[in-house]
Amino acid sequence: MQDDLSAIATLANVSKRLGGKPVLGGLTLRLRPGEVTALLGPNGAGKTTTVGLLTGRLQPDAGTARLFGLDPTRPAARSRMGVMLQSAGLPDVMTVSELVTLQSGYYPDPRPVAETLAVAGLSDLARRRCGALSGGQARRVLYALAICGRPALLVLDEPTAAMDRAARQALWATVRDAADGGTAILLTSHDLAEADALADRVLVMDHGRIVADDSPAALRARAGGSVIRCRTMLPPAILRALPGVRDAGPEGADQRVVTSDAVTTVRALCGADPNLTDLRIADAALEDAIAALLGPDRRIAA
Numbered sequence: 001m002q003d004d005l006s007a008i009a010t011l012a013n014v015s016k017r018l019g020g021k022p023v024l025g026g027l028t029l030r031l032r033p034g035e036v037t038a039l040l041g042p043n044g045a046g047k048t049t050t051v052g053l054l055t056g057r058l059q060p061d062a063g064t065a066r067l068f069g070l071d072p073t074r075p076a077a078r079s080r081m082g083v084m085l086q087s088a089g090l091p092d093v094m095t096v097s098e099l100v101t102l103q104s105g106y107y108p109d110p111r112p113v114a115e116t117l118a119v120a121g122l123s124d125l126a127r128r129r130c131g132a133l134s135g136g137q138a139r140r141v142l143y144a145l146a147i148c149g150r151p152a153l154l155v156l157d158e159p160t161a162a163m164d165r166a167a168r169q170a171l172w173a174t175v176r177d178a179a180d181g182g183t184a185i186l187l188t189s190h191d192l193a194e195a196d197a198l199a200d201r202v203l204v205m206d207h208g209r210i211v212a213d214d215s216p217a218a219l220r221a222r223a224g225g226s227v228i229r230c231r232t233m234l235p236p237a238i239l240r241a242l243p244g245v246r247d248a249g250p251e252g253a254d255q256r257v258v259t260s261d262a263v264t265t266v267r268a269l270c271g272a273d274p275n276l277t278d279l280r281i282a283d284a285a286l287e288d289a290i291a292a293l294l295g296p297d298r299r300i301a302a
């Protein structure tokens with residue numbers, strides 16, 4: 001890999017085995033300032049392992065991991081990173097403000113606590129004990145802990161899980177603000193609408209490799225255009241053989257058909273099933289693009 005002085009974090013040809021099994025094979029990626037990178041993939045694709053290598057929780061078996069040009073296990077590198085994990089617990093008896101103050105003290109140049117609370121939408125909850133927070137509020141505290149040290153790299157693992165719509169959109173806005181201010185963001189999510197809304201760049205992983213690296217718009221364009229939903233007795237294997245079809249499968253009581261040529265597919269569909277009902281056509285979403293890329297058996301579960 002070429003040197004890239006603007007890279008915040010890099011993996012160069014990294015391989016990793018866990019439990020005697022190859023998990024990552026020759027993975028290369030770099031995170032840049034001001035860019036929101038979404039790391040997506042089905043369960044077991046290797047996303048958590050990749051994040052573990054970038055953040056120094058795991059060591060590569062082969063290849064090189066660098067965080068701010070240093071070994072990611074070095075405290076000097078880690079202190080410039082903020083991480084919001086899915087599963088981290090909070091101490092029940094501390095208030096939100098006490099916890100953010102404590103965490104801020106670990107960083108050389110933290111934000112003022114009041115500012116961190118405001119950015120995370122927690123000003124009104126500052127005196128609440130962590131044990132008395134809802135699931136969505138607790139997630140906002142984890143976000144506050146991740147941003148309080150003004151990180152140059154912010155790692156967000158399923159950041160809006162358990163958040164309601166308003167909290168989710170508020171968090172998206174602060175993540176975009178952080179990126180606009182130059183912070184590199186690495187986002188893992190099973191919520192493809194979230195990745196579409198936030199990411200400048202989407203890395204799709206499968207079986208320990210990156211199978212696509214592009215903007216959400218470019219990935220959607222690659223899917224080829226349209227999604228047809230309808231009620232039909234035709235099985236997915238027959239639907240996949242129709243002209244223009246890239247992917248097909250059940251979605252509730254409907255069949256969902258991704259096509260590069262909606263008109264030709266619809267004509268063939270109506271010819272093949274005269275009893276077809278409830279026909280709807282929409283533009284392809286990121287979800288459709290990734291489903292077409294991974295194939296019918298490797299869906300990303302929301």
Ligand SMILES: Nc1ncnc2c1ncn2[C@@H]1O[C@H](COP(=O)(O)OP(=O)(O)OP(=O)(O)O)[C@@H](O)[C@H]1O
Nearest residue numbers: 018019020023041042043044045046047048049050
């Ligand atoms: N400590 C471990 N020992 C053995 N195998 C492991 C270990 N950790 C992860 N694996 C395996 O490595 C593969 C990749 O796991 P990883 O957690 O990186 O996937 P993921 O993409 O984050 O999945 P998910 O979306 O389910 O969180 C999986 O097959 C998993 O079972």
